[in-house]
Each structure stands twice: as structure tokens, then as C-alpha cells.
Amino acid sequence: MELVGEFVRVETDPDHPAVAVVRIDRPKALNALNGQVTGEIAVAATRVAADASVRAVLLYGGERAFVAGADIKEMAELTHAQMLEYSRALQNALTSVARIPKPVVAAISGYALGGGCELALCADFRVAGEKARLGQPEIQLGVIPGAGGTQRLPRLVGPARAKEMIFSGRHVRAEEALRIGLVDEVVPDAEVYSAGMAMAARYTDGPAVALAAAKEAVDRGLETDLDTGLEIERLQFSGLFATEDQKTGMRSFIEQGPGKATFQGR
Numbered sequence: 001m002e003l004v005g006e007f008v009r010v011e012t013d014p015d016h017p018a019v020a021v022v023r024i025d026r027p028k029a030l031n032a033l034n035g036q037v038t039g040e041i042a043v044a045a046t047r048v049a050a051d052a053s054v055r056a057v058l059l060y061g062g063e064r065a066f067v068a069g070a071d072i073k074e075m076a077e078l079t080h081a082q083m084l085e086y087s088r089a090l091q092n093a094l095t096s097v098a099r100i101p102k103p104v105v106a107a108i109s110g111y112a113l114g115g116g117c118e119l120a121l122c123a124d125f126r127v128a129g130e131k132a133r134l135g136q137p138e139i140q141l142g143v144i145p146g147a148g149g150t151q152r153l154p155r156l157v158g159p160a161r162a163k164e165m166i167f168s169g170r171h172v173r174a175e176e177a178l179r180i181g182l183v184d185e186v187v188p189d190a191e192v193y194s195a196g197m198a199m200a201a202r203y204t205d206g207p208a209v210a211l212a213a214a215k216e217a218v219d220r221g222l223e224t225d226l227d228t229g230l231e232i233e234r235l236q237f238s239g240l241f242a243t244e245d246q247k248t249g250m251r252s253f254i255e256q257g258p259g260k261a262t263f264q265g266r
Contacts (some may be wrong), residue, residue: 003205004044004047006036007031009023016204019201021058027062032115033071033115034071038090042092049099060107066119072141090147095148097119098148101216102212117135126183126184127183127184127192129192130153130188132183135172136265140206245265
């Protein structure tokens with residue numbers, strides 16, 4: 001275990017040492033995102049992104065809640081000028097999670113609301129417990145999502161569903177979240193961590209540089225037009241022919257058939 005700060009730490013599961021677990025642990029506040037937690041998440045994201053021994057990442061908030069939302073008490077009396085800086089730090093922290101160049105899985109127990117839902121949206125995949133609740137309830141406070149909800153949510157579930165969730169502020173149950181594509185798997189609550197770990201671990205033996213390239217191509221391509229996205233893909237694809245894993249993978253395919261290569265991540 002590596003302590004990042006008071007409320008966030010990076011852990012290693014002994015059964016899956018190549019998966020870094022970014023553990024949010026502010027139990028008295030159901031892991032609500034205040035300025036300190038946000039800063040610690042940014043530090044953790046930077047560390048796991050730079051650590052070559054980390055091949056995948058699991059975001060986990062414990063059994064009671066993933067992240068129940070932002071810390072409303074902290075932000076309620078902020079001025080417009082103060083919120084400009086506060087929201088920039090919050091967005092930057094969550095974007096640092098989205099930009100981790102490795103597969104990232106969010107394991108969601110309990111509530112993932114507001115900033116918690118926005119943090120989950122920064123993962124590549126989401127596993128939820130049967131009793132999990134996700135949503136963007138900011139409209140009930142007289143505001144809108146401010147850490148990516150209006151942008152990442154419609155890219156994931158489509159604009160109409162995203163608007164309905166954001167306009168109503170309602171909580172979405174796990175089974176509906178699965179149906180609309182907000183989460184990728186629903187499991188019994190007691191199995192959230194193990195299911196999330198299993199999902200993350202399936203990528204740890206893959207070609208790390210190619211996985212990073214695939215993530216970059218998909219994510220950056222969604223931010224632009226088709227022609228630009230295709231050019232991003234072409235350059236990423238071509239660049240992989242400078243890697244050892246490309247040589248290993250193609251040689252193995254020719255000599256042994258598909259799916260037998262052992263990659264070194266370089």
C-alpha cells in the first residue's frame with residue numbers, strides 16, 4: 001500500500017500485482033469529493049499512469065459507497081470567482097483519471113452520484129453492485145454537473161438519455177444502468193471488488209503500448225470529426241510497428257497461431 005494522502009491510497013492486490021487499486025476512503029462523508037480528496041485523486045492518477053509496473057487500474061470506494069457526490073458544505077458559499085478555480089481543479093483531477101494510458105475499471109458499490117458518477121465516467125469500464133445507484137442530481141441543487149457529466153455522459157449513453165438523467169436528477173438503479181450502457185456489468189454487492197479486479201486483470205498480459213494507443217485513438221477520436229479520428233488511428237497504428245510487442249505478436253501469429261504471444265509491454 002502506498003499512501004497518497006489522508007483519503008486516497010494506491011494499493012496492490014497480491015493476487016493481481018499488475019493492477020493498481022486507487023482506493024478512495026473518506027467513510028464518514030461517503031467518500032464525498034472535497035478539495036483535498038480531489039487533489040489526492042489527481043496525485044494517484046499521475047502515479048499509476050507513470051508506473052510501468054502498473055498495467056491496469058481499479059477505482060474503488062469500498063462497500064458502502066463509490067463516491068456519494070461532491071462536498072456540498074464546502075462549495076455552498078463559494079463565490080463565482082472561487083468556483084472558477086475550484087471547478088478547474090475538479091475537472092483537471094477527473095480528466096487525469098480519464099487520461100491514464102491504461103485500462104481503468106470503476107468498481108461501484110452503493111452511491112455514485114454527482115461527482116462520483118462523473119469519476120466513474122472517467123473509467124473505461126464500470127462494474128456495479130445490484131444495489132448501486134448512479135446519477136447526476138445537481139439540478140436539484142440549482143446547478144448542473146461541473147466535472148464532466150454534461151460531456152462524458154451523453155457520449156456514453158446518448159444525448160436524450162443523458163439529458164433526461166441530468167434534467168431530472170434522478171437516481172438510476174443498477175439494472176437500468178446496465179440496460180442503457182452506463183455500466184458494463186452488474187454483480188451481487190459482495191462481488192463488486194472481485195468482479196472489478198477480474199475485469200481489470202484481463203488486460204495485464206496484453207501489449208501495454210498497443211492498449212494505450214487503442215485508448216488514445218478511441219478517446220481522442222470521439223472528440224473530433226471522422227476524418228481526423230481516422231488520421232489519429234492511422235498514426236497510432238503505424239507507430240506500433242516501432243515496438244517490440246508488434247514484432248513478438250506477429251511472429252507468434254505466424255509461427256504458433258493467434259493468441260499465444262507473450263508481450264513485454266515495450
